Amino acid sequence: xxxxxxxxxxxxxxxxxxxxxxxxxxxxxxxxxxxxxxxxxxxxxxxxxxxxxxxxxxxxxxxxxxxxxxxxxxxxxxxxxxxxxxxxxxxxxxxxxxxxxxxxxxxxxxxxxxxxxxxxxxxxxxxxxx
Amino acid sequence: xxxxxxxxxxxxxxxxxxxxxxxxxxxxxxxxxxxxxxxxxxxxxxxxxxxxxxxxxxxxxxxxxxxxxxxxxxxxxxxxxxxxxxxxxxxx
Numbered sequence: 001x002x003x004x005x006x007x008x009x010x011x012x013x014x015x016x017x018x019x020x021x022x023x024x025x026x027x028x029x030x031x032x033x034x035x036x037x038x039x040x041x042x043x044x045x046x047x048x049x050x051x052x053x054x055x056x057x058x059x060x061x062x063x064x065x066x067x068x069x070x071x072x073x074x075x076x077x078x079x080x081x082x083x084x085x086x087x088x089x090x091x092x093x094x095x096x097x098x099x100x101x102x103x104x105x106x107x108x109x110x111x112x113x114x115x116x117x118x119x120x121x122x123x124x125x126x127x128x129x130x
Numbered sequence: 131x132x133x134x135x136x137x138x139x140x141x142x143x144x145x146x147x148x149x150x151x152x153x154x155x156x157x158x159x160x161x162x163x164x165x166x167x168x169x170x171x172x173x174x175x176x177x178x179x180x181x182x183x184x185x186x187x188x189x190x191x192x193x194x195x196x197x198x199x200x201x202x203x204x205x206x207x208x209x210x211x212x213x214x215x216x217x218x219x220x221x222x
Contacts, residue, residue, distance in 0.1 A: 071198045073175065074157020100199050101160045106167035113159070115198075 003051050005041070008077060009058035009067065010118040013040050016055040019117050023095050024080070026053070044080075058119055067119050074100050076113050076123035085110040085126045132187030134208045143181050145169045147190060150204035157199060158182070 010016035017040060020026045026042035029052045041052040058064070070077070082088045085103045089112050093099065100121060101113035111125045137143060142165065149164040150156060156164075162178050165171040173181070182202060185191040189208040194201050 068198070072195070072200045073179075074159035074199055075175075076159070100157055104160070104163070106163060109167075111163070113157075 005052050005054050006078065007054040007056045008116075008120060009060075009063050010055045010116075010120070011058050012118055013038055013055055013057060016040070016116070016118040017042070020053065020055065023092060023097055024116075055118075063119075071119075071121055074113060074121065076121040078120075079111075079123040079125050082124045082126050085112050085124055088112075088124055132184065132189075134188045134190065134211065137184050137188035137190055140181070140184075142171055142173055142178070143185055145171060146178070146181055146185060147204060150191065150202060154203045155194075155201040156203075157201060161202065 008016075017028065017031075020042045021028060025045065027045050027048065029041040029043040030039055031041075032039040037057045040055045042055065043052045044050060058067070067077075089099065089103050092114060098115040098117075099112055100115065101111070103110055103112045108127055109125055111123050113121050113123050116122050138147075145165055146161060149161060149168070158175060158179060161182070162173070162175055165173060165178065182191055182193070186193060190205060192203050192205050194203070
């Protein structure tokens, strides 16, 4: 068994695709019309055969109360690996990305938390100092 | 307003104040991460949230909802009553 897909609920698929490609730098993978929405996935250019992220519409009524609660407490939905959190923070800040937590060294790990503009907080993390 | 002395009489709450002294505007997630990584305190988020309520009632922490996030900030002004009640003696 292997991990091929990871789903993230997004408020708007167009805005999500723009953020995940233009800001975070992922590549579009699948974009297939499915009725009102699309089967929309992105993949990391550093692992083009790796896990794809499904940008899934957040319209189910259970999604909003769940996300509102975890976002209010600053809890990231998932975490992406980067080589240098401080450099990535500086780059994304210059692109207008909002962070709820600037780079913080936690023992061997450095993390930061950003807002993906389509409903989620996302952590970026690196092993080693910032 | 809650009791400042009671609020301070707990190791975890003092550690929360230590971490908030380093940076304003921390989410519950950041505070929990700091407690776990820097203080070895594995309190649940719910327990930390309750500690924050006690600190907030004592006026030592203010929380502010900004957009979709809730941030916590240290306020040391209630501590002034300690020095007023027991002022330091002048050293000879």
